[in-house]
Amino acid sequence: MLQISRTSCYPRKKAQRDESTPTAKVGRPIPGYSYGINNCIVDDSVIETLLHEACEKYPFYGYRKITKILRKKHGLRINAKKVYRLSKKLGLLLPYVKHTKQGHLAIARELTGMNQLWQIDIKYVRAINGQFIMLTDIIDVYTRKLVGKEITKTATTNDALVAIQRALKENNVTRNIVLRSDNGPQFTSVKFEHFCKTNNIYHELIPTNSPNYNAHIESFHALLEKECITWNEIRDFTHGYMLINDYIKFYNDERIHGSLDYMSPNEFIRKTMN
Known part of the structure; x- marks a missing residue:
């Protein structure tokens, strides 16, 4: 309309900001x-x-x-x-750890309460004097509570059975419980399978080299390693027994979980199960 060629017009360059010029802060001031x-x-x-x-x-x-x-x-x-x-x-922030996304369980179970699905596994801890502390423990998937444990110098089928018997007795469980484990020799023995059948326990094995199928007990072991073992120099079996036993009590009674609305397992049970 003005008879001006488009090629004769150029966009105006943006004014460059002087780095030495202070800029106004964005947002409200910190109240203190x-x-x-x-x-x-x-x-x-x-x-x-x-x-x-x-x-x-x-x-x-x-x-x-x-x-x-x-x-x-x-x-x-x-x-x-x-x-x-x-x-x-x-300077109190923990170092950032990038978490990788895990796959879902192949056998999905809809849980509505505690004592429906338990996971069992064994944790090996070595003391400074060379002694091993073997922790055979059982976790309830719904409440994240450690329902059974056996801390010994060995890791045999009998140790696993003692942990299960204690968990059944302390939680008044007599039937309709699913127990999930890896393919360790303690859990694939004839004695272990016979015990499960006689006590109305449905025992299921996870696929080989698939620890994410037992994610909750593996997560507990990671917490035990991070929050207890690495923070203490375990001298011998007796010292390790005391530390692990105290941590399990702290874990059940005090340690809060994001998945439990920031409650401890026992607090979650008191507020939701009663």
Whole structure:
């Protein structure tokens, strides 16, 4: 319309920003406090002290679980973003670990309560003096509770049977239980299969080289390694027995799980099973 050629027009270059020019911060300023019980103001310095105490008691918790601890034990109205910021400032953040996605179980079971599906496995721990501590343990998949254990110097079929007998007795289970295990010699023996049949236990084996089929008990062993064994120098069998036994009690009574709405297994059972 103006009789101007398109090729004679060029776009205007954007003005380059001077790096030395300060830019305005985006977002609201950091208040420096949070609210606690009865809407009282809690200064960030106090929160940092509580954060130090929580991280000393639970050095294996990430900032999300620490947030739950601060809310539950101290009544703080605080979000995970602030805990992350303060933890980063104080150097309390755990190193980031990239998790790989696991496949689903080939045998899917719809669980509606505890004592329907158990998983059993054996954990080997070596002490400084060369002794081995063998932990044969059983976990309930629905509640994540460790329902049975046997800590010995050996890992035989008899040790596994003792752990199962103790779990059946302490949880008042007499029938309709599925027990899943790997293909270890303790679990494929004739004696083990005979015990399962006489005690109304449906025993199923996972495919070879497929630990993700036993994911819950494998996850517990990873937590035991990360939160107990690597934090202590286990001197001998007696020392290891005490540490592992104490950790199992802590795991069932206190350790919170994201999959249980940040409750411990026993707390989850009390609130949902009764």
